[in-house]
Amino acid sequence: MQPFFPVCPVCGAALQKEDRVLRCDRGHSFDFAKEGYVNLLTGSHKPGDSIGDSREMARARRAFLEKGCFRPLADALIEAVRTEGKENPAVLDICCGEGYYSEQLSRALPCRLLGFDLSKEMVRLAAKRKLDALFFVANLAAVPLPDSSVDIALHLFAPFHEASFARLLKDSGVLLSVVPGKRHLFELKEAVYDTPYENDEALPQTTLLTLTGTKKVTAKIRLETPEDIRALFAMTPYVHRTSKEGIARLEALESLETTVAFVIGVYKKSRQQRDEELRD
Numbered sequence: 339m340q341p342f343f344p345v346c347p348v349c350g351a352a353l354q355k356e357d358r359v360l361r362c363d364r365g366h367s368f369d370f371a372k373e374g375y376v377n378l379l380t381g382s383h384k385p386g387d388s389i390g391d392s393r394e395m396a397r398a399r400r401a402f403l404e405k406g407c408f409r410p411l412a413d414a415l416i417e418a419v420r421t422e423g424k425e426n427p428a429v430l431d432i433c434c435g436e437g438y439y440s441e442q443l444s445r446a447l448p449c450r451l452l453g454f455d456l457s458k459e460m461v462r463l464a465a466k467r468k469l470d471a472l473f474f475v476a477n478l479a480a481v482p483l484p485d486s487s488v489d490i491a492l493h494l495f496a497p498f499h500e501a502s503f504a505r506l507l508k509d510s511g512v513l514l515s516v517v518p519g520k521r522h523l524f525e526l527k528e529a530v531y532d533t534p535y536e537n538d539e540a541l542p543q544t545t546l547l548t549l550t551g552t553k554k555v556t557a558k559i560r561l562e563t564p565e566d567i568r569a570l571f572a573m574t575p576y577v578h579r580t581s582k583e584g585i586a587r588l589e590a591l592e593s594l595e596t597t598v599a600f601v602i603g604v605y606k607k608s609r610q611q612r613d614e615e616l617r618d
């Protein structure tokens with residue numbers, strides 16, 4: 339069985355934990371930050387570089403998610419992981435953000451948990467949750483983890499990288515990938531746009547994985563203050579493409595009830611992919 343622990347991002351060898359450092363036997367080493375995360379980005383990205391979501395975005399996400407508005411999604415994910423019936427599964431939170439879903443899952447069931455994100459600020463906040471988990475900075479396109487080491491991969495609102503997912507999942511592994519549902523935040527859009535549109539609910543297409551099921555989650559949330567409304571809006575992609583008039587309409591709202599809707603896609607490795615790996 340492959341160990342569920344990061345490998346050296348430079349040479350691929352196993353990493354050992356020594357006090358506040360991860361080190362491979364070829365001498366590459368990666369220090370833990372004081373919050374307990376480790377930066378495993380290599381190449382042109384130096385440990386001090388700030389890429390990915392900014393500190394403000396990370397803090398806004400933390401502040402909003404902590405209010406529990408997306409709790410129905412966390413509950414549905416926990417249920418989906420339970421349904422898989424794996425004992426103490428190796429769970430990878432892909433593009434984990436500030437770690438909200440990692441925390442909800444690790445509180446609900448015993449699991450071995452790793453999470454990574456390209457944004458150091460997001461990973462820093464995730465590590466500050468002090469879970470029994472390791473969070474690291476890494477790029478989705480080159481995740482420093484062994485092949486076939488993941489039982490359950492969580493993938494929420496983040497870029498889809500089928501080659502990485504197929505490589506990381508065990509043959510029996512499952513990817514739970516979440517996209518916004520049709521009516522997600524529809525009332526918020528109605529408040530801002532003249533002609534709001536519904537999301538297409540399109541789950542990512544992939545030939546390396548097979549979509550074996552979907553689960554829809556819908557709930558109504560009530561935002562009681564203009565700050566909460568603004569915080570939610572700031573987390574959406576609309577924030578970059580809304581007119582001044584739309585922003586003014588949003589800022590005039592005192593409270594808002596809106597739908598939250600999500601689709602969880604359950605993906606497994608396709609037979610063809612498993613056969614190819616056996617041949618290699």
Ligand SMILES: C[S@@+](CC[C@H](N)C(=O)[O-])C[C@H]1O[C@@H](n2cnc3c(N)ncnc32)[C@H](O)[C@@H]1O
Nearest residue numbers: 390391433434435455456457477478494495496
């Ligand atoms: C919309 S946020 C979702 C975060 C988290 N999954 C959640 O739902 O709270 C998207 C995240 O993907 C991360 N991300 C974007 N491109 C990435 C990449 N190439 N590798 C790793 N993370 C990436 C961003 O830094 C950001 O934290």
Ligand SMILES: [Zn+2]
Nearest residue numbers: 346349362366
């Ligand atoms: Zn190394």
